[in-house]
Amino acid sequence: MGLSRHDLLTIGQLAERSGLATSALRYYERMGLIHSERTTGNQRRFARSTLRRVAFVRAAQQVGLSLEEVRTALDRLPVDRAPSHEDWNAVARTWQVRIDRQIEELELMKRKLTGCIGCGCLSLTRCGLYNADDRAGRAGSGARYLRTGDPATGPEPLPAGL
């Protein structure tokens, strides 16, 4: 029941089949997202199931998870073994919440923007569009500075320009 030689993929094969660069796969391995055996010559050999893991990672990234978060999620699933319905549901629910929250924020943005256009006031400040809750922002990179609350132009008499 063990893996025969041909059930293993080289990194190049995994790259081709997953659509990722080999460098990315090595990076994923360093991050503990995927695992490999080594040949006597120290080359990586991946189980075929790694394709699924990689797919999982990419999907999770789409939902806005960082690789660190993905690792956590993966750690909750059995290693290289079919996840139970429970396992899977737990993970999926997390994603659902994420997605819903993101959609919600975008909808809010949209409503405010629509209101802005409709009312013709031409002022972000008055319409409160820019007062949109800043938390999270895009799940972007780097040290992001987001002092939430703390109204920027509270009781300001509105001057001419934008």
Add this chain to the structure above:
Amino acid sequence: MGLSRHDLLTIGQLAERSGLATSALRYYERMGLIHSERTTGNQRRFARSTLRRVAFVRAAQQVGLSLEEVRTALDRLPVDRAPSHEDWNAVARTWQVRIDRQIEELELMKRKLTGCIGCGCLSLTRCGLYNADDRAGRAGSGARYLRTGDPATGPEPLPAGL
């Protein structure tokens, strides 16, 4: 009709009122997003309307625009002057499209995820969740490698694990 001394804000005041760090504001200025006059001693003085510009920038970022894109958008609006209904509409429409596209992608993700849970197959691969269109991804940072299309696990016989 000119600006009196008190209509001008120091960078510290602008920072406090906008909720951004002074370093961010200087960065915005270098990027051409905001502008300032200088005192005889070379210190920045911002027009009050800069608060609006900053608000605009933050709002645009929320919608997923990069600062470069924001600059382009701002360039289409009159400098330090109230934008016309036309001006504003053009910009707003761009944002709407952005938001709609983002929402659409998330909805797609959600539907696929829901399907996955419902069908109980426990396989991202079979459910096609991970085949979700990769384009754009999150408007994140850095050199992102996204080879779209190029199915990762096409005619693969599905083995045990995830």
Add this chain to the structure above:
DNA sequence: GTGCAACTTGAAGTCGGCTTCAGGTCAAGC
């Protein structure tokens, strides 16, 4: 006129998610 907070600059650092490079090793087809 002095003290001190707020300002100035350019350069370098940070974060995540990679890619690229240099210099060397392995595997397999002829």
Add this chain to the structure above:
DNA sequence: GCTTGACCTGAAGCCGACTTCAAGTTGCAC
């Protein structure tokens, strides 16, 4: 057995949006 393409490693580079630092200058209250 040799060649050649795929592989190995660690270090460095890159992107965007900033922050942090060092070392010096201004502005304003007293």
